[in-house]
Amino acid sequence: MHEPAAIQDQIPENHCYGCGPENDRGLQIKSYWTGEDETVCTFTPSPHHCAGPTQYLNGGIIATVMDCHTICTAIADGYRQAGRATGTGDKIWYATGKLDVQYRAPALIDEPVELTAKILERSERKTHLQCELKSGGRVCATADVIAVRVPDNW
Numbered sequence: 721m722h723e724p725a726a727i728q729d730q731i732p733e734n735h736c737y738g739c740g741p742e743n744d745r746g747l748q749i750k751s752y753w754t755g756e757d758e759t760v761c762t763f764t765p766s767p768h769h770c771a772g773p774t775q776y777l778n779g780g781i782i783a784t785v786m787d788c789h790t791i792c793t794a795i796a797d798g799y800r801q802a803g804r805a806t807g808t809g810d811k812i813w814y815a816t817g818k819l820d821v822q823y824r825a826p827a828l829i830d831e832p833v834e835l836t837a838k839i840l841e842r843s844e845r846k847t848h849l850q851c852e853l854k855s856g857g858r859v860c861a862t863a864d865v866i867a868v869r870v871p872d873n874w
């Protein structure tokens with residue numbers, strides 16, 4: 721079970737290719753809190769998100785959804801740590817400082833991929849997260865991510 725509202729639908733003015741509701745041609749992923757430090761996301765690939773072989777999901781798309789899921793988690797966590805509802809008051813933004821993806825098995829194009837993100841550590845300037853992507857019930861990719869807080873004129 722998770723909260724009803726997606727994190728991305730609470731962050732204003734987001735044109736990001738992976739997670740921006742304002743980007744009509746983007747992937748428009750949606751992430752949800754499932755616990756104190758954990759979020760989930762289900763992404764349904766389209767056929768044109770394929771790798772060389774048409775049955776597998778492209779690695780860049782995998783990196784993008786892992787990037788966006790974790791960075792949106794860091795942003796929402798930033799609001800939580802400030803004691804505010806996501807998207808309220810002064811804007812809180814994080815950018816990707818590090819995205820280290822391990823591709824462990826091919827992910828299938830014709831079924832949804834399931835992502836989880838966990839916050840491992842946070843400080844004022846950065847948040848360290850771990851992300852796992854599953855397809856067909858097996859772990860296909862893991863990522864180690866550093867989200868860095870940036871000003872809203874970044």
Ligand SMILES: CCCCC/C=C\C/C=C\C/C=C\C/C=C\CCCC(=O)SCCNC(=O)CCNC(=O)[C@H](O)C(C)(C)COP(=O)(O)OP(=O)(O)OC[C@H]1O[C@@H](n2cnc3c(N)ncnc32)[C@H](O)[C@@H]1OP(=O)(O)O
Pocket residue numbers: 731732733734735736739787788791792795813814815816817818843845846866868869870871872873874
């Ligand atoms: C993300 C948008 C923000 C813009 C806001 C404006 C409007 C936005 C509207 C909507 C956006 C909403 C949502 C977006 C959500 C997701 C988008 C996906 C994310 C992306 O697609 S975003 C694009 C790719 N991204 C970049 O284009 C970054 C380019 N880069 C830089 O802009 C700087 O490089 C920066 C800011 C990363 C750091 O620069 P800096 O000078 O501010 O800070 P500094 O270097 O001091 O690092 C501070 C602490 O992070 C640690 N740290 C940094 N890098 C590390 C690494 N690699 N490994 C381990 N630790 C690392 C340091 O060690 C230090 O740690 P400590 O404080 O403990 O010493």
